[in-house]
Amino acid sequence: MSYTEILNTIPDSYFGKTMGRKLEIGKKPLINMAVGIPDKPAPDEVITAMQQAVADPANNKYGVFRGKETFKTAIQQFYKETYNVDLDKDEEICILYGTKNGLVHLPLCTIEPGDGVLLPDPGYTDYLAGVLLARGEHYTLPLYEEKGYLPDFDDVPAEKLDNTKLIYLNYPSNPTGAVATRAFFDATVDRFKETKTRIVHDFAYAAFGFNHENPSILQSPGAKEVAVEIYSLSKGFNMSGFRVGFAVGNKEMIAGLNKLQDHTQVGMWGALQDASTAALKLGQPFLDEQNELFRARRDKVVAVLKENNIPFSPLDGGIFLWLKTPQGYDGESFVTYLLKEQSVLVTPGIPFGERGRHYVRVSLAVDDSLLDAFLERLLEVYLNK
Structure with a gap:
């Protein structure tokens, strides 16, 4: 080939x-x-909403590129009720046709060719594709069981850390099952918020925390200065075939994702948004x-x-x-x-x-x-x- x-x-x-x-x-x-x-x-509520939305003539026409107000409002309310995080509907939310799209596209919106990106090892396999598409340099962020699979950024050589412009985190972790604490996110945000390094937190398994509820990185003081979080409806709401997720947080990173999607995704089908709104209301x-x-x-x-x-x-x-x-x-x-x-x-x-x-x-x-x-x-x- x-x-x-x-x-x-x-x-x-x-x-x-x-x-x-x-x-x-x-x-x-x-x-x-x-x-x-x-x-x-x-959920039955999601299936019913989807069936009704498919029959709605408005959903058979071009929709708004960056999402329905109803869906963005549901995201806003869900994050407020679940994590006590306030989001601006227009500047801090990007709707995604599947979170993988956001995870792969983000380096194109965040780094310049030659910039470094820290990828967790072990970590999700497809983060690397986005780095390579953006012509970035990928560096290993080693994770050790004895450290709870939480990174110690001092394990990264200083010259690589200095060139790092984006860090991928993922808790609960695929594949290790490790979770992060609020203290870890606080310390991470505090370390990088005065730098040019940005953070993406892959929160696909947010619903599943067995010893305590999983914190959002956006709960940490100053997180919106440095981080976006990518949330999936696939896992917690049993909606993997719907391919719906969203990114929330840092305005510049969200603006970049939205601009890229204006040229590539051209808006999400309204029926999917209506079904996803019904899911988030289950809360x-x-x-x-x-x-x-x-x-x-x-x-x-x-x-x-x-x-x-x-x-x-x-x-x-x-x-x-x-x-x-x-x-x-x-x-x-x-x-x-x-x-x-x-x-x-x-x-x-x-x-x-x-x-x-x-x-x-x-x-x-x-x-x-x-x-x-x-x-x-x-x-x-x-x-x-």
Whole structure:
């Protein structure tokens, strides 16, 4: 395949390359523990709103480029009620056709060619594409389990930190399940708010905090001077197929995203916005139910792993277990082994960075019967090693 020079610099998307591929499995029925989307249906209120919105003639015409007032007002109210954060509807909100678009486009709106961008390792695989498209320099932001997978910026060489103009953070973390504290966000904002460095916080798994509610980075004093937060309706509201999210925070970064989307996205379909408005109005009570569902799954999995001395990273939020591979396996070889011997599909840790080489990512987004079957098969593997 012939690509342009700039596309040749970008590695293939791991999930784009692997989703839907034919799998060679063992004799047992396949259990897919690699899917990173909640397994429950979208709320009835969202489906009803979508059905009504599709029939509305106004939604079959061009809409306002930067979003309906009703949707932006719902975002504004949701952030106020959930995080006590005030947002300006016109200057501090950017509606996104899926949060991945915002995460990949942000470097084009924030950095100049040659500027440095800190990417967490382990961290979400597609952050890198945006840096390369913007002709930036990507630097590793190392995350260690002994530090709770929270970065220590002093671990970054001084010359790289001086050239850094954008930092990616993601809590609850995909893939590690680590969470951030308000104190961490306060300290991070305080460190960078007088510099030219900006921060993007990927808040896709905001709903899932098992020991305490997950803080928004925008709750920290001065955060809007330095940070944007990208929120997804896919996970907390079971709306992954709708591809709706939004960015909120720093006015300059939001303005850049909006300007880019004026030329690329040309507004979101009104029916999607109406359905998303209905979701946000469900608010924290619905998200609490989601959190309790995944907390129960977390508790079940962790109890089995601890009882059998199977090593794993603490799972404090999100929907993924970060599981250490048995001795003699890296993530990719263990994925192959699980498929052939147990017909279990998980995700290797290697695509998430070098520090994921001896881990696999396991999704908890399956019903209880499949989760129980997975644990039985996993015990067969670990206890026979």
